[in-house]
Amino acid sequence: MARLDARHVFQTVNALDGLLAAGAACHAVAAVPALAAIAATQAALTASCLCPRCPFLGPVITRVATTEPQVALTFDDGPDATLTPRILTLLAQYDARASFFCIGRRARQAPHLIRAAARAGHSIENHSWDHSPRFALFGSRRLAREIDDTQDLLADLSGRAPSCFRAPIGFRNPWLAPLLAERALQYAAWSHRAFDTQDPTPARIARRLSRGLVPGAVLLLHDGRNARDRSGRPVLETVLPGLLQGLQARGLRAVDLPTLLARHDRARRSQDTPERDAAPAPRAFR
Incomplete structure (x- = not known):
């Protein structure tokens, strides 16, 4: 059974509280259309905050529209002093590239790992400074600080x-x-999401990542906070070699997310014609 992170539960309960309150308000004021509409809007907004792939709060990349035989590997919550170096070694063995969405505070503690990943050809991306479970409750000033402090550090490293x-x-x-x-x-x-911070079972994680896999997929794994198997070993150490082998068997190449997006953009530009310039450009994400 998947383990629950108390911090994640805390934030989810806080957000759900708003959703439930809005739902109750809709029921209570059903006879008052204006108030019901306001309550329904609040419910929709709260639900969108809880839905990572919902486009209601702005553009979001979930899968890149491409015919190139490529998928993006992404790793969150690192760097980790033990697991990140092992992941870098495995990626090198399979000539694979990935994007590491790093926590600023952790990057400051292990700058050599950020430099090593960048030297190996991987992209370093922003995953906030503190990875606070209350991130979605922050105002714009605190959000900007979380983004900018991490952005500055990762760019420097x-x-x-x-x-x-x-x-x-x-x-x-x-x-x-x-x-x-x-x-x-x-x-x-x-x-595709591995849930590898909660589930210590390699077979289940592998199924989640391989089911319905097509070019342009974006895979989410974790080099930080990775679940441990019964022997205490990070589950990703078992999953990743099989995943990389499976990608090769399907003729798919693992790349970092900016590379996947850039390939799409170049293909889109090469297909544009003067007659089509006025038409809306196709979106790079779905």
Whole structure:
């Protein structure tokens, strides 16, 4: 059975409280259309905050529209002094690339791992400074500090400013999208989620990541806070070799997320014609 993180439960309960309150208000004031509409809007907004892949709060990358035989590997919550180096070794063995969505505070504690990942050709992306379970409850000033402090540190350590951001637990609020737009950061969710911080069973994790896998998929795994199997070993050490082998068997190449997005953008530009310039551009995400 998956283990629950008390901090995640805390934030979920807080957000659900707003959803339940709004639902109750809808029921109580059903006879008053204006108040019911306000309550329904609040319910929809709260639900969107809890839905990592919902586009209601702004553009979100879940899967990249591409015919290239590529998928994006992404790792959250690192760097981790033990697991991140092992992941880098495995990725090198399979000539695979990935995006590491790093927590600023952890990156400050292990700058050599950020540099090592960047030197190996992986992209370093922004996953907030503290990974607070209350991230979705922050106002715009606190959100900006979480983003900017991490952005500055990772750019300094890796030599490249992150181009993508992912919120802790995937929970957002209406203030986040404008802040990301001002900083030219794209919001990244995922199409396949490992749940490898909770589930210590390699077979179940492998099934989640491989089911319905197609070009353009975005896979979410964790090099930080990774679940341990019965022997105390990080479960990802067992899962990752099989995953990389499976990708190769399907003819799919693991790349970092910016590379996948760039390939899509280049293909889109090459297909544009003067007659089609006025038409809306296809979106890079679904």
